[in-house]
Amino acid sequence: MMSAPRAATALIFILVNAAAAASDWIVIKNRSQLGFVATYDGVGFTARFENFDAGIRFDPKQLETGRFDVVVDISSVNSDSADRDQGMLEPEWFDMKQFPKARFVSTDLRRTGAGTFAVAGRLTIKNITRDFVLPFEWSESVTGARLQGKADTRRTDFEIGTGDWKTDPIIGFEVKILVDLYLERKH
């Protein structure tokens, strides 16, 4: 049997530790998706980034401690079309050689409803940084959590598609960013 003070110390230790760790999450890579939906000749296609690093600290009860920092490896884009994926890395598009990474860093977290939130931050693609807001749904279970979000953006805001592509709608201007992350607690 533990003595009362020792048990109390142990309990406090567990609680403090849990509070600190509770809001840090690890992305379960093989289930999660981070990508976008764009249009080609008026027909939608979905692309996913196979490689990205997401630092996610989030606790619905302590929004002020939350922080998202996501770095995406541009070369890992996959839209189930070898030719299109290759094309997207070209200088007119993502210009992967010069700008291999895209990054999102949060600045503010807000609750928007029951289980729904919005994270505002700075999105940098091709070295162009813009304010960006991702509304998302958050669902938590004992073992993990899921974060699902969608946000509209325009490819031209980040100079994706230069030259004739800049004004030609054959590759649609509107792009929807899709985030579906399965998370487990960091220990």
Place this chain on the structure above:
Amino acid sequence: MTLRNSDHSWGGIAKVLHWLIAAMILGMFVLGWIAVNYPMSPTKIKLFTWHKSFGITILMLALLRMAWRFLDPPPASSAHAPVWERQLARTSHALLYLAMIAMPVSGWIINSAANFPLKLFGLIRLPDIVPADKTLQTQAEFVHLSLFWILVALLILHVGAALWHHIVRRDDILTRMLPGTTRGAKEPVE
């Protein structure tokens, strides 16, 4: 001009289909090469959209034409022609029909395997006929290009034969396919 074939001449429907498809195929040779060699740009994508749309149209016209040929028996082959000549004509015509189908189908396979959308004249969305697959795409590209050269060879033979009939043989084989003529000009009177 009657719509149906007669004993010794092609009817209006067969003629229209023959010449429409012939013109479109020759146009597609040019369009295909321009599209392939055009630098990557919105215009290149549009050239391909036209190429694919006309290609699928050719496929539908070719199927229609084959169905019609089945329903409407062709005119008799030249009575004096030796067996080898008739065989060659029959075989080359069968190969031309095959190419009219295989050419657009292989194109459709390239497009599906590359996972690019197919929208007929920007209006009708057509399904993919194979799943996305880079290896299959490369193979289908090889087939599409090979079929092009095979078709070129067949057409040299085909047009050469038509001209040979007209100029050397001086029979009615060419004229009975030309618009306007219902009766073979040099058909022996029975």
